[in-house]
Amino acid sequence: MGTFCSVIKFENLQELKRLCHWGPIIALSVIAICSTMAMIDSVLWYWPLHTTGGSVNFIMLINWTVMILYNYFNAMFVGPGFVPLGWKPEHSQDSMYLQYCKVCQAYKAPRSHHCRKCNRCVMKMDHHCPWINNCCGYQNHASFTLFLLLAPLGCIHAAFIFVMTMYTQLYNRMKIILRNKTSIESWIEEKAKDRIQYYQLDEVFVFPYDMGSRWKNFKQVFTWSGAPEGDGLEWPIREGCHQYSLTIEQLKQKADKRVRSVRYKVIEDYSGACCPLNKGIKTFFTSPCTEEPRIRLQKGEFILATRGLRYWLYGDKILDDSFIEGVSRIRGWFPRNCVEKCPCDTETDQAPEGEKKTR
Ligand SMILES: [Zn+2]
Ligand SMILES: [Zn+2]
Numbered sequence: 001m002g003t004f005c006s007v008i009k010f011e012n013l014q015e016l017k018r019l020c021h022w023g024p025i026i027a028l029s030v031i032a033i034c035s036t037m038a039m040i041d042s043v044l045w046y047w048p049l050h051t052t053g054g055s056v057n058f059i060m061l062i063n064w065t066v067m068i069l070y071n072y073f074n075a076m077f078v079g080p081g082f083v084p085l086g087w088k089p090e091h092s093q094d095s096m097y098l099q100y101c102k103v104c105q106a107y108k109a110p111r112s113h114h115c116r117k118c119n120r121c122v123m124k125m126d127h128h129c130p131w132i133n134n135c136c137g138y139q140n141h142a143s144f145t146l147f148l149l150l151a152p153l154g155c156i157h158a159a160f161i162f163v164m165t166m167y168t169q170l171y172n173r174m175k176i177i178l179r180n181k182t183s184i185e186s187w188i189e190e191k192a193k194d195r196i197q198y199y200q201l202d203e204v205f206v207f208p209y210d211m212g213s214r215w216k217n218f219k220q221v222f223t224w225s226g227a228p229e230g231d232g233l234e235w236p237i238r239e240g241c242h243q244y245s246l247t248i249e250q251l252k253q254k255a256d257k258r259v260r261s262v263r264y265k266v267i268e269d270y271s272g273a274c275c276p277l278n279k280g281i282k283t284f285f286t287s288p289c290t291e292e293p294r295i296r297l298q299k300g301e302f303i304l305a306t307r308g309l310r311y312w313l314y315g316d317k318i319l320d321d322s323f324i325e326g327v328s329r330i331r332g333w334f335p336r337n338c339v340e341k342c343p344c345d346t347e348t349d350q351a352p353e354g355e356k357k358t359r
Contacts (some may be wrong), residue, residue: 180350
């Protein structure tokens, strides 16, 4: 508490001038960018908040930022402590042992030195630091050192998050390349299994482009010439499949989607904001990481959802006929807590017609 009081007890607001210098501007920008990036990165891509580890990780990141900034501002604004102007030793005969500073019109107390940047005699002066735009000395030696200790620890944590995100991305990419898939095709395959299971069909979906050998799959993407194999239109396929096995499955799923989409009623307005502030912290932080649009909702409207995340749904607005004339469809993401499932409505025939891919 004592230290905290010393932070807010600025001698005067002129101390804030210390911020107007390249040192603090660069240092604070780096702290702000690194901590914001690490927080966004870990929540959106690496360690989501709804897991215990994710929450602890997030709190730790906030903790580093707060502690780093606390010690940084402490070092800057509390400062090193200056020898009072006109200072003399208690016993005047001791002045014979001391140097005199003409600028401060005072004797230089033991361990103090005159700083030309601060234009004052600094108690137990260590050095003048441009990054805090102040001297490091008697009063801020501890906070300055703590800042130097905490900043790299915070950076190591942030670097760990960045490296793990990249590694996870690389791992996912390699996993699908070795199976000769794309992320979209993995999703189609998953839906194919789901569709077959849901209708208890006697089909088996075989992904047609997996050559059955990781090395063969790998060679389709990475070649010595640098150019990928083939012309991008026709693809080598495994035995028992034909060129259109995948597209046929896609057509089946598209037809199926209309039957299996779920109707929702809007119970709360939503502005269409990417990360809405008033729909709960989890909705805010788990906003889908995609360029797909969000749709504005108004209480009383109906939506046909085709897929969803824990806190978000994706679907089409059910438009009345007069509206359909001008706009073919309004489709996008919206928060789950703004809608409510319509009762007994897993089978609906109200799917919007005229399906046209807008992408
Ligand atoms: Zn001086
Ligand atoms: Zn100085």
